[in-house]
Amino acid sequence: MSEAGHLYVPNLAVIDRVVEETWDTKTFRAVFTDERIRKDFNYHPGQFQEVSVFGVGEATFCLASSPTRAGFIEFSAKKVGAVTIALHELSEGETVGIRAPYGNWFPHEELRGKHLVFVGGGIGMAPLRSFLNFCLDRRNDYGHIDIFYGARTPGDLCYTREFDAWRNAPDTSLYLTVDRGDDRWSGKVGVVPAYVREVAPSPEGTVAITCGPPIMIKFTLPELTKLGFTDEQIITTLEMKMKCGVGKCGRCNIGSTYVCLDGPVFTYAQLRQLPPEF
């Protein structure tokens, strides 16, 4: 948390690496300027942050890095609005503000010993990547890991440089698919929910963790249910417009639930209790 005074003061951080993931998405690696914060900063996979470009504003991003890899944090930004456009203009060595970590997280302790099925689509892979890399760094804590990841085209897949590490990790399977292939794509073509149905991971001792565009989530949930996953065995993370991140600005509520404080991670069972406004 911030040193100085109030809830809305970010810590300064320097962007020390920018990776172009796709034509419209970049991943930024940020290192806190203050050495003590750099050393003490800790978080859980699934938590989020408010990133500011001074003079443009703040926007909300999940922490895409894993806390097992200390010294820096990462976030991926698709170019969609004022702040993300400004972020895309930044070069290495420039300063941003970061307020973090906020919100709840993937229940990594409760999930120890379980098999995990990650189902991600597009930029929705960002929070899953945090937890996935966390699990791979503590490989013995978790059972079999299936990773389903899809995007519209091969050029829309993020984190491609990590695919080999994911695929080659012990007892781990990577299932990539794209809606539309291209000349160089020799992999699967089709939507994520269909691939999940085809591979049919067993729900026995398993938890599915999903994040992606609403349309993907909408069609993935019934597939998981048909495979025998209960609502408690499906975990997702919600995206909502936020400003403060700390339960004051009144923007991210779904009924009396505040996504910034009570979420962003929910089980499907919890989501079914909420008004359908997300």
Add this chain to the structure above:
Amino acid sequence: MSAVILRKSDLPAWARRLLASYRVVAPVGEGEGPVRYQPLASDGAVVLDGLRPLRAPKEHFIPQVEPLLTFQGSGKAVTIEPMAAMESATVILGVRPCDARAVTRLDDVFLGRKEADSLYEARRKATLLVGLACATPSWGCFCTSVGGSPAGTEGLDLLLTDLGDRYHVAVLSGAGRELTADPVFGSATDADAAAAEERHAAAAARMPALFDAEAVAGKVEWEAPVWMRHARRCLACGACSFLCPTCHCFDIQDEVTGEGGVRFRCWDTCQFGEFTRMGAGHNPRPTQTERLRQRVSHKFKYLVEEFGRMGCTGCGRCVEACPVNIDIRSVLREIEGGER
């Protein structure tokens, strides 16, 4: 509860003495214009009589625009300077019971929900509220329908009741007692107390409860024609929220000035379409129907679920200010009556 008496002719003298130790905020008229809560000038001239001021003293606790920090520089050489919390001791005079009660609802959000907002907390702790019992409810008022009263004391340190040439002053807190440690205050008799009671009852009698707000909370439905019926004429101007003493939502924005700039927060409202629209375009509340449902449900259902008390004190400003006559009392009556 003890009480004292303040002669009306002594009010400016008391206000001037308060000014020696406090910043005093009170209803002040602007010529022919509206009466608003403003810092008092040194002459101690106060407009305590008349209808409730145009705006609630909410802006004292959550300013319409509040700087959060300044920033300077670029590249690696960026520095930021957070704004310090303002802690100057303040007395707000002439607070209507509905507005004082509303401050306790702001407390729920800004002092509660995990972490306190220290900027708000500093102002709140340094501020005393001196209320004035409402003698003449305005046409939009409905405090008695939401568990309040024209002489309610919730959130107040003192409550003044107009007895003609003098005020009956109910002392409601230790801090309030200290404010009355002044030679202008005399002792109140049983007859004064009875007269104050009579005034309170007369004001309440002018405002019979229109609905049972607690019953409404249990009847708020997600899918109901009542939302669209009222929302279809909404202009999304946000007047209801900005004048509301409990609406607290804000936006955070940066403003650039030369080499640096300022980050500030400013009032915002769930009635604006952009409020929940995400960067990539998805908006969970795409039309005014969802936005009206949010505003009403938030006040009468969600906050009850969260804090056990509703986020409306019946001040009636939203009713009176709405340019298209959306009347939240009608919305609530229809919900209560099962009219959907």
